[in-house]
Amino acid sequence: MAGTETGAGQGRERPIVIVGASLGGAKAAEALREAGYRGGIVLIGDEHERPYERPPLSKGYLLGKESREKIYVHPPQWYAEHDVTLRLGTAVAAIDPAGHTVTLTDDGRVEYAKLLLTTGSVPRRLPVPGADQDGVLYLRRVEDSDRIKEALRPGARIAVIGAGWIGLEVAAAARTAGAEVTVLEALELPLLRVLGREVAQVFADLHRDHGVDLRFGVQVTELTGADGTVSGVRLGDGTEVAADAVVIGIGIVPAAGLAEAAGLEVDNGIKTDQHLRTSDPDVYAAGDVANAFHPLFERHVRVEHWANALNQPQTAARAMIGRSDAVYDRVPYFFTDQYDLGMEYVGYVEPGGYDRVVFRGAPATREFIAFWLSGGRVLAGMNVNVWDVTDPIRELVRSGRVVDADRLADPGVPLGEV
Ligand SMILES: Cc1cc2nc3c(=O)[nH]c(=O)nc-3n(C[C@H](O)[C@H](O)[C@H](O)COP(=O)(O)OP(=O)(O)OC[C@H]3O[C@@H](n4cnc5c(N)ncnc54)[C@H](O)[C@@H]3O)c2cc1C
Ligand SMILES: NC(=O)c1ccc[n+]([C@@H]2O[C@H](COP(=O)([O-])OP(=O)(O)OC[C@H]3O[C@@H](n4cnc5c(N)ncnc54)[C@H](O)[C@@H]3O)[C@@H](O)[C@H]2O)c1
Numbered sequence: 001m002a003g004t005e006t007g008a009g010q011g012r013e014r015p016i017v018i019v020g021a022s023l024g025g026a027k028a029a030e031a032l033r034e035a036g037y038r039g040g041i042v043l044i045g046d047e048h049e050r051p052y053e054r055p056p057l058s059k060g061y062l063l064g065k066e067s068r069e070k071i072y073v074h075p076p077q078w079y080a081e082h083d084v085t086l087r088l089g090t091a092v093a094a095i096d097p098a099g100h101t102v103t104l105t106d107d108g109r110v111e112y113a114k115l116l117l118t119t120g121s122v123p124r125r126l127p128v129p130g131a132d133q134d135g136v137l138y139l140r141r142v143e144d145s146d147r148i149k150e151a152l153r154p155g156a157r158i159a160v161i162g163a164g165w166i167g168l169e170v171a172a173a174a175r176t177a178g179a180e181v182t183v184l185e186a187l188e189l190p191l192l193r194v195l196g197r198e199v200a201q202v203f204a205d206l207h208r209d210h211g212v213d214l215r216f217g218v219q220v221t222e223l224t225g226a227d228g229t230v231s232g233v234r235l236g237d238g239t240e241v242a243a244d245a246v247v248i249g250i251g252i253v254p255a256a257g258l259a260e261a262a263g264l265e266v267d268n269g270i271k272t273d274q275h276l277r278t279s280d281p282d283v284y285a286a287g288d289v290a291n292a293f294h295p296l297f298e299r300h301v302r303v304e305h306w307a308n309a310l311n312q313p314q315t316a317a318r319a320m321i322g323r324s325d326a327v328y329d330r331v332p333y334f335f336t337d338q339y340d341l342g343m344e345y346v347g348y349v350e351p352g353g354y355d356r357v358v359f360r361g362a363p364a365t366r367e368f369i370a371f372w373l374s375g376g377r378v379l380a381g382m383n384v385n386v387w388d389v390t391d392p393i394r395e396l397v398r399s400g401r402v403v404d405a406d407r408l409a410d411p412g413v414p415l416g417e418v
Pocket of ligand 2: 058126161162163164165166167169184185186187190191192218219220248249250251252304305306334335336337
């Protein structure tokens with residue numbers, strides 16, 4: 001029977017335990033060591049791979065352009081070199097905040113001094129008949145990307161459900177691989193809730209120009225098939241889209257079940273303060289799973305993007321070792337690459353939370369900056385195939401000052417002077 005561990009080595013103080021061995025968890029371990037913490041660190045993850053980054057899984061790695069070695073956060077020896085006990089293939093089943101202990105699914109127990117939850121998120125499942133057949137694919141883990149890569153053959157018919165980030169990036173990879181692609185989206189445009197109508201149209205045009213059959217406002221009612229293998233997607237109007245494989249990207253659900261069962265405050269993820277501390281003073285959360293109070297926006301914000309999982313753990317690590325000045329107030333940032341379009345987005349806009357979009361450059365050229373404004377203030381900016389401008393855009397967002405929209409639209413005016 002498994003016993004209770006006090007940490008990486010017997011006789012040591014109780015360690016800092018991190019649950020979720022992905023980008024967030026690995027960066028937290030790194031930040032703890034960089035901040036001079038010399039105690040035990042136990043990093044527990046239910047995947048069998050050492051921590052890796054997910055963005056390549058729908059881009060370079062999926063396209064076969066980026067090798068597997070490139071996806072990992074650290075080389076294999078890094079963990080031992082930094083005295084980080086990495087326990088892979090191990091899921092945490094429960095947290096006992098009063099006893100400062102986590103229970104593993106194999107019944108083992110690990111005590112903690114502080115606990116960090118970087119459990120991330122899981123794909124939302126499509127609740128229709130036929131969704132459990134072979135050939136129905138989701139994308140979160142590296143093995144999912146391997147399976148999708150197999151399916152992206154020249155001439156293969158790929159149906160993509162959901163025109164969000166996963167759907168569009170997979171559609172771009174599939175077209176690049178020579179597959180026939182149909183994208184099925186419930187709303188009227190791709191990425192509509194994040195980008196709004198004006199800019200979402202740019203992505204619709206991009207994919208149409210690359211030969212994707214985009215169908216908006218559809219309702220998927222069933223995945224058809226024979227002998228347990230998918231063969232198509234049935235829509236609410238009775239039409240069927242034939243498919244050799246169906247990729248589903250209809251959003252994620254934060255993996256907050258452990259926290260909820262332990263009695264921590266959970267509301268759209270694990271609620272934290274600006275130090276990333278949960279409702280239990282010895283438990284912290286970061287990355288996709290954290291709904292963190294953001295001092296700049298004066299509300300809780302949960303960000304489902306790479307830069308957040310990269311940077312929040314630094315704050316959590318410092319806060320866990322008693323640095324009371326550790327506050328997470330970075331402006332959210334994310335990026336995408338689809339075909340020959342690269343973009344970066346910095347800022348934060350709630351769905352429908354802007355009153356004006358200003359373009360610097362013409363969207364049709366796919367070389368422009370879009371700004372979302374409310375009351376004359378810039379909430380967010382997105383540079384498309386224009387580079388080295390995220391710093392001034394971030395400053396515009398952070399300053400909260402009212403800008404002159406004509407100067408904002410004028411490429412001749414430096415962004416710092418609008
Ligand atoms: C295919 C893909 C492409 C993406 N591309 C981009 C991009 O281009 N740009 C961008 O900004 N963002 C991108 N993202 C989003 C970005 O990858 C995520 O925001 C980021 O991975 C979040 O990191 P995380 O460490 O918080 O959680 P995750 O990456 O979800 O990792 C959480 C880990 O915790 C493990 N875990 C969960 N529960 C337990 C438990 N009870 N016990 C043990 N382990 C547990 C999980 O298995 C997982 O390994 C992409 C995501 C995907 C899936
Ligand atoms: N470049 C990036 O930043 C990037 C890339 C890939 C993934 N990610 C992250 O991965 C996660 C998952 O991405 P995602 O694309 O699945 O989520 P998403 O939230 O970006 O998009 C989901 C899309 O599916 C649509 N949808 C929902 N239910 C549907 C249904 N029943 N039928 C048809 N359409 C439906 C939504 O309207 C939305 O357009 C997100 O957290 C995302 O931020 C980010």
